[in-house]
Amino acid sequence: MPIDHQQHFASVLASTVHDIKNSLGIQQQLIQKIALILDESNNPDITQLKFESNRMNHSMMQLLILYKIESHKFNLEIDEYPALDILEEVQAQHASLFQSNGINLLTECPDDLMSYLDFTHISNALGTILNNAQRYSRQKVLLSATLQKAFICFAIEDDGMGYPAEFLNIDLSNIHKMDWVTGSTGLGLHFVLNIAALHTNMNQCGYIKIDNESRLGGARFRLFLPN
């Protein structure tokens, strides 16, 4: 029974990933302790170590969630939140990373803009994209939220080189086309698209768009969620 084998392998993989994630959590706490003892400001390796460990943790989290989505063990908990709270959460989560790389993270959002979403998963999703933006930007990344008709739009714009042509040609309307999922940018987009698509209201559902129309001159990522 090949399908059973596959399912079995998937669940073994998932529990292994869960295990690795816990280990990484402990590892990160240890790094935090060591950073205290060795004085991080004189040891750039520690910053790098933190970054790599964080990246692994993030990838594991994505894998685990994608597994849960595919095996129907995943549920969103949607409620109404100020969009600003989401931006502040994402900004805070990545503050150390941006700081140590000397990149300026700006936010732009009306105070009273409200959004319907799963707080944890949308901040993880935006964090994933932000992580990549940080790697390709030169000085600045802009994180914003606006209301666009029946959708709320979260945008991440950078001042880097922009998405390469092969990314811009990807059909992001079809989750099931897996062939474009390569590298961390591809996995990240695939993950975010999955989370977006689960946000539904009436007969509309969330989606993502990428282009090089950034107001800062680089890549622009947009996440649209039905409001």
Next chain:
Amino acid sequence: MTTIPSHKKFLVIDDNPMMRKVMRDILYTLEIENIVEANNAQNAIAALKKNKFDVILCDFNLGYGKNGLHLLEEIRHRKLLPLHTVFIMVTGEQSQTMVLGAMEVKPDEYLTKPFNPQLLKTRILKNFNRKSFLSEVDVEINRGNWASAIERCDALLKQENNRWRTQLLKIRADLAIQTGDYDAASKIYQDVLNKRELTWARLGLGIIYFQQKKYEQAEQIFAELVDKNPMQMECYDWLSQTYLKNDLPLQSEETLSRAIELSPLAILRQRKLAKTADKNQHPEISEQAYQAVVKLGRFSIHKNSADYAGLAKIYQKTGKYQKALETVDAMRSEYTSNPDALLWSNLLAAECFQNLGNHKRADETLAQLGDLAEKHHHALPKELQLDLAKSCFLNQQTEHGVEILDSLIKNHIDDETLMDDIKAMQCDIDRDEHAESLIHAIRQQLIDINNQGVKLFRQGQINEAITLFQQAVEKMPYNKTIILNMAKIALYDLKNSDFDNTKLSLTQEFIRKAKKIGVDAQKLNAIQLELNQFINQQGNANAH
């Protein structure tokens, strides 16, 4: 506010000194200097008695003794957690058991280690803002002044501040439910649902159906919610309660089992499962759940000698007499200074010895009860009274047994579960007719008193009605229906005669008594709300 004011006081609770140092360093980065540390729950409680903190950072695991969940429940219960304080639960790993367990006690925030200073700051500031915006409402809710809480909440809603609207609506609808104003609550939930299908609003509608005894509709809503939101533990509890009302005890048990599989740390749910499974004749499941309750209860405010008794009885039922004796011993050593529990443990031990064929030890153990059993039994836990009565019947003290049963039935006639337990116990020892007829007679007596009282009340003979109910309260001090009606009439009398301080304190006393014996919160809150409104009006009238 973009930074945490440096005068804010922090309490860091963690058993690992290195982790406390990490926390301290994170706080120093945020320029917080006012930090107190505690290495376990006991020292945290001592610190909380001495100081009021603005933020508490508490690790889930605190070594031997209470963990973070136990601590949060306890300081809430003992009123050591000021309303303005932000309580943040911190865990080292993201296991589902821990995450759900922590969520169920509802800390203000939940963080997984490691986290950076900025994230901590963002979460703290968010909570400071929320708490300061809602402080007036929170204070009134905490005081139990429903009228003022509703007034404040409505005033804030009028400001039409988008940011807080949903939070306010949740509180406002909850206040409406708490005070039995189901139309108002229902309207809020419907309005929200017309815009978007949100779990809390749908759950609210289900709760309203439940309170209105429309159990079929309630069941449909809760079942759908559990299906769609398998991680919302509250939905399982409502569904399981509703199944019981719809006379589906097996489904009720199964729902609890599913919830416990996901979130096994919730002691109250484990206890419900233990009892439900026992009634459903599933001793293995009940045994397992009781074991969990006893274990989880060791450091919890929910610790209860009845759980040891429950576990011992399950062991008896399945013939594990030795295990039952061990449980009774454990009960004794946990409750060395609690005479009720000691009495109970002796009763249970005697039954064990009897079952093991050791009649001599059984008799000796019973003899030890001596005066204890004779003492004022009304004050004992009702389950213990029931066991005591049973022991009397089995040991040729029928008269005393009847006396205990009669008072149990009189005082708890509206407790259907207990009446069923009494019937079951009497059936066990072939005395079921006595209980049946007594329950029937007392029900009738109660109906008569009520009818007569209501009749007097309708005829405008308020004083006579009050006297009648007062006599009834003396006869059946623990009867919920009578005390509730007494409170209602006292309030009516207070509102419809010249202002009288004696009448006011009489009403307050009945509400207090009713609360103490566990009258349904909604019914009481509705009366409390009316009383609050009356007092506020009096205050306004005097001020003018």
